[in-house]
Structure formats: structure tokens, C-alpha cells
Amino acid sequence: MLPAARLQAAIELLDEIIAAARDGGAAADTLIQRYFRTRRYAGSKDRRAVRDLVYRAIRGFGEAPASGRAAMIGLTAEDPELLPLFDGSPHGPEPIGEGEAGASATPLPAWLRTRFASTVDDTDIASLSGRAPLDIRVNLSRTTREEVLAAIPDAEPGRLSASSVRLPDGFRIEDHALWHEGHVDIQDEGSQLLVDAADPRAGTTIVDLCAGAGGKTLALWDRTGGKARIVACDTDRARLSRLAPRAARSGFTDIETRLLDPGKEAAALGDLDRGADLLFVDAPCSGTGTWRRNPEARWRLTDKRIAGFVAAQHHILEFAAPLVAPGGILLYAVCSLLAAEGEDQIANFLTSRSDFRKVDCDTIGGVASGQGYLLTPARHGTDGFFFARLERSC
Numbered sequence: 038m039l040p041a042a043r044l045q046a047a048i049e050l051l052d053e054i055i056a057a058a059r060d061g062g063a064a065a066d067t068l069i070q071r072y073f074r075t076r077r078y079a080g081s082k083d084r085r086a087v088r089d090l091v092y093r094a095i096r097g098f099g100e101a102p103a104s105g106r107a108a109m110i111g112l113t114a115e116d117p118e119l120l121p122l123f124d125g126s127p128h129g130p131e132p133i134g135e136g137e138a139g140a141s142a143t144p145l146p147a148w149l150r151t152r153f154a155s156t157v158d159d160t161d162i163a164s165l166s167g168r169a170p171l172d173i174r175v176n177l178s179r180t181t182r183e184e185v186l187a188a189i190p191d192a193e194p195g196r197l198s199a200s201s202v203r204l205p206d207g208f209r210i211e212d213h214a215l216w217h218e219g220h221v222d223i224q225d226e227g228s229q230l231l232v233d234a235a236d237p238r239a240g241t242t243i244v245d246l247c248a249g250a251g252g253k254t255l256a257l258w259d260r261t262g263g264k265a266r267i268v269a270c271d272t273d274r275a276r277l278s279r280l281a282p283r284a285a286r287s288g289f290t291d292i293e294t295r296l297l298d299p300g301k302e303a304a305a306l307g308d309l310d311r312g313a314d315l316l317f318v319d320a321p322c323s324g325t326g327t328w329r330r331n332p333e334a335r336w337r338l339t340d341k342r343i344a345g346f347v348a349a350q351h352h353i354l355e356f357a358a359p360l361v362a363p364g365g366i367l368l369y370a371v372c373s374l375l376a377a378e379g380e381d382q383i384a385n386f387l388t389s390r391s392d393f394r395k396v397d398c399d400t401i402g403g404v405a406s407g408q409g410y411l412l413t414p415a416r417h418g419t420d421g422f423f424f425a426r427l428e429r430s431c
């Protein structure tokens with residue numbers, strides 16, 4: 038394909054991606070795969086070049102552009118070499134019309150700016166559309182961070198968490214013996230810091246209420262050397278079923294899993310009433326803190342979706358609170374920097390549950406925000422998170 042034809046392909050694909058984002062259709066990756074399935078003439082270099090153009094637009098425009106063409110014209114502002122490709126050739130885009138405007142680069146949809154926590158500044162917001170590094174968590178019950186650093190040239194110790202290692206660009210840890218032997222797992226340093234903030238202890242009962250595929254459950258196990266009772270719950274069968282094989286790779290045993298029925302969670306957790314010394318709530322959220330990994334999510338977020346997440350978090354906190362033992366800890370976290378999902382959610386919780394109080398965990402290095410803390414890519418080099426450590430009175 039000639040460069041102009043690649044540009045036209047990117048325009049067509051972006052039109053589909055923009056429509057899918059608006060109508061709740063397939064993700065960009067799926068649409069790109071489908072597009073090339075019916076265009077066998079495109080070789081691997083063509084596909085890579087088109088994909089690169091598409092993702093430059095997705096990352097560059099926080100607000101969905103009016104069209105694929107507007108996006109590509111917008112990209113010419115930072116990449117003038119694209120300009121001559123609007124050449125009207127048989128497979129290329131039409132020449133840019135006089136006064137035809139391109140999309141403007143913005144880090145996020147304008148309506149969303151006021152929704153962020155009060156401590157989030159423009160540098161934090163800009164950092165959400167950067168590129169994310171790849172971090173691993175060292176299983177400290179199996180090896181040491183020094184050994185892992187010695188085995189991976191150019192790997193660096195994480196800045197804030199003692200278990201974290203930052204991999205050099207493009208390093209494939211899944212091909213490395215350390216991964217196959219279960220000595221390391223892929224996990225953003227921010228997620229590791231949440232586990233640091235939870236401070237899990239051996240000899241206690243720990244409930245990981247929104248365990249998903251168990252990323253943080255495994256970290257909780259590792260920190261306690263497997264000497265705590267760990268109950269991992271989720272409402273999503275497919276996600277929860279991925280926990281057991283992951284645990285097996287690391288040699289982590291005896292993790293109890295419970296599949297919860299949405300709306301009937303309390304009934305399945307009755308035996309744990311006042312029984313959790315640590316209740317970890319890694320709640321479902323809008324994911325505004327993980328835009329570096331999923332920039333297309335900015336085009337899909339709506340007021341209604343945010344309200345849905347806020348309601349789900351409220352519901353989870355309501356059935357979670359009774360499970361915390363007197364003197365026990367509820368660690369609440371979301372990978373979002375929106376006030377409604379973080380500081381406001383916890384302020385409301387503490388207003389309605391006077392048996393809980395905020396506990397400081399300044400040592401983690403987060404930015405104090407309401408009754409909790411924020412982690413941001415700009416300040417901490419991690420994904421964006423809000424977390425709060427709450428203690429139930431005895």
C-alpha cells in the first residue's frame with residue numbers, strides 16, 4: 038500500500054472506531070483486526086503503519102473527533118509529513134479543502150475536566166494519555182528483588198514499592214524463566230502500593246471482595262507467605278476462574294474463591310460477618326486512571342456510565358462494611374481519579390458508617406485527597422488510583 042492509501046485506511050478505520058465508541062460497539066483492536074481480515078492485500082508493514090496512525094489519533098484526541106478525516110488532518114499539526122498524503126490519488130484521501138479544520142489535541146473530553154478530584158492538576162491529566170511502562174511484582178516469598186534485577190539487564194527497582202521492578206521497553210517477561218517459575222507477575226507499581234497500604238498480616242482473615250482474576254489476591258498471598266486465610270470473591274465467573282491457574286504457577290495454595298450472585302452478595306458472605314481482619318475492595322470503576330493502557334476509553338465514558346459505577350461502588354461498600362472485624366481494616370481502591378468514585382464516595386461512606394474512621398498511610402507516598410490518597414502517572418509513575426484505609430471501631 039502506498040503511504041496515501043495507508044492514511045485513507047486509517048481514516049476509514051477511525052470512522053468505524055468513533056461510531057463504535059458512540060454506540061457501544063466493538064473495541065478498536067477488534068475493528069482493526071476485522072478491517073484487515075477483508076483486505077488481504079495489506080502486508081504486515083501496512084498493517085503496522087495503519088495501526089500506528091490510528092492509535093496516534095486515539096491517544097492524541099481525548100475528545101472523540103468528528104470523523105476519521107478530521108482526526109488525521111488534526112495530526113498534521115504535529116506531523117506535517119502527513120500533509121502531502123492528502124493527494125486525491127485513487128486510494129488516498131481527497132486534498133484538504135481551504136479552511137477545512139482538523140480535530141484539536143486534547144487530553145480528555147471537555148465535560149469531564151471538572152469531575153476530577155480537587156488535587157488533580159493539569160499535569161496529572163496530561164500524564165493520563167502518555168505511554169505506560171511495564172512493571173512486575175516480585176514474589177518476595179519466592180525470591181528477592183535483587184535476584185530479579187540481576188537477571189534482567191536494564192530493569193530498574195520501582196520507586197515506591199519494595200516488590201516492584203520496572204522492565205526495559207519491549208522486554209517480554211512471559212518468555213523468561215522468572216515468570217515461568219512463578220517468581221514474578223505482571224502488575225503496575227500502583228497496584229502493588231495498594232497492597233502495601235493494606236498491610237496484610239499472617240495469621241489473619243483477608244477477604245479480597247472484587248478479586249477479578251486475582252492480581253491483588255496473589256500479592257496479598259505473597260505478602261503473608263501464604264499464612265493468612267484468603268477468600269477471593271467476584272461476580273464474574275470467567276475472571277475469577279483465571280485465579281487458580283495463576284496461583285498454581287506461583288505455587289500459591291489454599292486460596293478460597295467465591296462466585297457472588299449480583300444483588301445477593303451478602304447472603305453468600307454471611308459466615309464472614311465481622312470476620313475479615315482485612316477487607317480489600319478493589320471496586321469496579323470508570324478506569325480514568327488507566328487511560329495510558331486504554332486511551333479509547335475516554336471516547337466511551339458518559340455521565341450515565343460514571344453514575345453506574347458510583348452506584349455499584351456504593352452497593353459494594355454497603356454489603357462489605359458488615360464483614361469487617363472490630364478493629365479490622367477496609368482498604369477501598371479504584372483506578373480512577375474522579376472525585377465521585379474516590380473522595381466523595383468515601384466521604385459519604387464515613388458519614389453513614391460512624392463505626393469506621395480514616396487511618397493515615399502517609400508512608401505509601403500518595404497525595405492526600407479527601408479521606409484518602411491519590412496516585413498519578415505524573416507524580417508517582419504509576420497508573421492513577423484513589424485509595425483509602427478505613428478502620429472499624431472495636
Ligand SMILES: C[S@@+](CC[C@H](N)C(=O)[O-])C[C@H]1O[C@@H](n2cnc3c(N)ncnc32)[C@H](O)[C@@H]1O
Nearest residue numbers: 246247248249251252253271272273319320321
Ligand atoms: C477493578 S476490578 C478488580 C481487579 C482485581 N482486583 C485485580 O487486581 O486484578 C473490579 C472487579 O469487581 C467485580 N465486581 C463488580 N461488581 C461486583 C460485586 N457486586 N461484588 C463483587 N465483585 C464485583 C468485577 O467483576 C471486577 O472483576
